[in-house]
Amino acid sequence: MTSTVDSFAELGLSESLLKTLSEIGYETPSPIQAQCIPVLLDGRDMIGMAQTGTGKTAAFALPLMETIDIKVAKPQALILTPTRELAIQVAEALQSYAKNLPGFHVLPIYGGQSYTIQLKQLSRGAHVIVGTPGRVMDHLERKTLNLDHLKTLVLDEADEMLRMGFIDDVEWILERTPEQHQTALFSATMPEQIRRVAQKYLVDPKEIKIKSATATVAAIRQVYWQVSGLHKLDALTRILEVEEDFDAAIIFVRTKTATVELADKLNARGYAAAALNGDLNQQMRERVIEQLKSGALDIVIATDVAARGIDVPRVSHVINYDIPYDTEAYVHRIGRTGRAGRNGNAILFVAPREIRMLRTIERATRQPIAPLTLPSRADVTNKRVADFKTKVAEVLDAEGLDFFANIVSQLCEEKDVSAEEVAAALAKMAQEGKPLEVAGEDPQPRPFREERSEHRPASFGDRERKPRFEDRGERSERPRFEDRPERPRREDRPARPAPAGDMVRYRIDVGREHGVEVRDIVGAIANEAGIESRFIGRIGLYEESSTVELPAGMPAEAANALKRTRIRGVPINLRQDEGRPSGSFGGERKFDGERKFKKKPFADR
Numbered sequence: 001m002t003s004t005v006d007s008f009a010e011l012g013l014s015e016s017l018l019k020t021l022s023e024i025g026y027e028t029p030s031p032i033q034a035q036c037i038p039v040l041l042d043g044r045d046m047i048g049m050a051q052t053g054t055g056k057t058a059a060f061a062l063p064l065m066e067t068i069d070i071k072v073a074k075p076q077a078l079i080l081t082p083t084r085e086l087a088i089q090v091a092e093a094l095q096s097y098a099k100n101l102p103g104f105h106v107l108p109i110y111g112g113q114s115y116t117i118q119l120k121q122l123s124r125g126a127h128v129i130v131g132t133p134g135r136v137m138d139h140l141e142r143k144t145l146n147l148d149h150l151k152t153l154v155l156d157e158a159d160e161m162l163r164m165g166f167i168d169d170v171e172w173i174l175e176r177t178p179e180q181h182q183t184a185l186f187s188a189t190m191p192e193q194i195r196r197v198a199q200k201y202l203v204d205p206k207e208i209k210i211k212s213a214t215a216t217v218a219a220i221r222q223v224y225w226q227v228s229g230l231h232k233l234d235a236l237t238r239i240l241e242v243e244e245d246f247d248a249a250i251i252f253v254r255t256k257t258a259t260v261e262l263a264d265k266l267n268a269r270g271y272a273a274a275a276l277n278g279d280l281n282q283q284m285r286e287r288v289i290e291q292l293k294s295g296a297l298d299i300v301i302a303t304d305v306a307a308r309g310i311d312v313p314r315v316s317h318v319i320n321y322d323i324p325y326d327t328e329a330y331v332h333r334i335g336r337t338g339r340a341g342r343n344g345n346a347i348l349f350v351a352p353r354e355i356r357m358l359r360t361i362e363r364a365t366r367q368p369i370a371p372l373t374l375p376s377r378a379d380v381t382n383k384r385v386a387d388f389k390t391k392v393a394e395v396l397d398a399e400g401l402d403f404f405a406n407i408v409s410q411l412c413e414e415k416d417v418s419a420e421e422v423a424a425a426l427a428k429m430a431q432e433g434k435p436l437e438v439a440g441e442d443p444q445p446r447p448f449r450e451e452r453s454e455h456r457p458a459s460f461g462d463r464e465r466k467p468r469f470e471d472r473g474e475r476s477e478r479p480r481f482e483d484r485p486e487r488p489r490r491e492d493r494p495a496r497p498a499p500a501g502d503m504v505r506y507r508i509d510v511g512r513e514h515g516v517e518v519r520d521i522v523g524a525i526a527n528e529a530g531i532e533s534r535f536i537g538r539i540g541l542y543e544e545s546s547t548v549e550l551p552a553g554m555p556a557e558a559a560n561a562l563k564r565t566r567i568r569g570v571p572i573n574l575r576q577d578e579g580r581p582s583g584s585f586g587g588e589r590k591f592d593g594e595r596k597f598k599k600k601p602f603a604d605r
């Protein structure tokens, strides 16, 4: 890792937080943490250029927690995030860091959640609010949220907030925060508008950027699997089963806890695996490495620090189960394979929200990383059957089968069955708890997402939570029409392929007269209903209302969330559109027997 700081203790955090970090299994600060934490503890404003996966949440969360006065049950920190999913995730992270801070209260507030619940929670008093801009704005307007005691304000994923059309709301909020407070702004990129906001509202901010040093990697086959539809553990075992030339693997995860958990799970599935982390003393560590060398172990699950310098030539695979914090860590990790002139394979698991990190790694290593198609059920079954046949063939070639052939003949006679049937029964018995045929379904792409919370630091206690349909990261794949420095005219935007599958057209009560743009609609729907933007169909923007095509079969939860959604403060009142099918807009036509649409919609996606 680029971090020259080896322990959190060097950064000036309190004993209580250090204890928590050790308990949740964080060994060393990530580079962004090493740089940001001292600056924020110093009370300075800062701009952090960091993307998801770098550990940025802890980078701002830990210092702000040091400033919280538990006795004052008022919001002392406000974190603005672009999506409700991120709001929940950040709140969960804070909750886990508050393990040894009794009475600490963090509250996520976001659109789509009932006001009644939020009002009740707000009135109980929270020390930290994590919210999406629209809902925070609503509460400030209603005076149900008071920022008089605010000490820290964090803008998380500022460029995403811009991209989703929330920047005006963010500025509105910034205008209404007390004079004296610390502000931290995190953004993966620095578009002009974000820079302008930073200049206007931050005081002499320290800029922190994690440089991604370029590095050449040895001739290692590098592939990535985009995590979707299947749990990482299932994907891992499928890959381990069918990978060609598999001999031994080092699997990288982020925390000490995860090394142990994953080793246990792999052991339970019949793999010879062990954990390697900073809790092991030198002797134990050497023992694990010796076992990997000798073949007593095939898999070692390690943290970055613990795996430094391992040189075991039989390591045919490095698996980045958790994405590294930066490119340097990636290069170190994959350097554990392809040693002593052997072939090496590096497999990277990338959650949708970590796609940016993947691209950064590709740029820094100047090598494309190819997508890996996960082996299907049939692939795994075929491989198991092929291995089984090889084993049987080896036994057939060996001497000394007469005794057993005699038993088979007896069975055939006694049971009046063929030798084939007896062989089938024996093959079934020989599966030894690992069926040759893989059961279950292969993952299918889903328009309505369900959040999978793998590798969250901890669960979010007893908080009331709705089922979630959104995985915030996939926003990063949204067509980047807002990436350009100036707002493009809609006509300039790249046309997107229509989503496959059945679509239903809905009407919403916001249109051009409300100042609504296509991206506001996409942002609100993606955010509130958790529908990936690529599954959002054509949008027709009219004067007073708009139409939007969404995949058929919307879950009730998503539909309810959308019914309550507001765009630019206007309730959208989503309902199925009874009008003509898409493509036939235009000209004067009636809707609901009342409204007339004289103009052609000018934005069709």
Ligand code: AMP
Pocket (backbone or CB within 6 Å): 025, 026, 027, 028, 029, 030, 033, 051, 052, 053, 054, 055, 056, 057, 058, 254, 255, 455, 456, 457
């Ligand atoms: P973030 O970039 O903030 O979304 O963090 C990505 C993941 O890294 C989260 O699952 C964190 O729990 C984890 N993480 C953050 N900092 C550390 C650390 N110093 N050691 C281990 N895991 C960490």
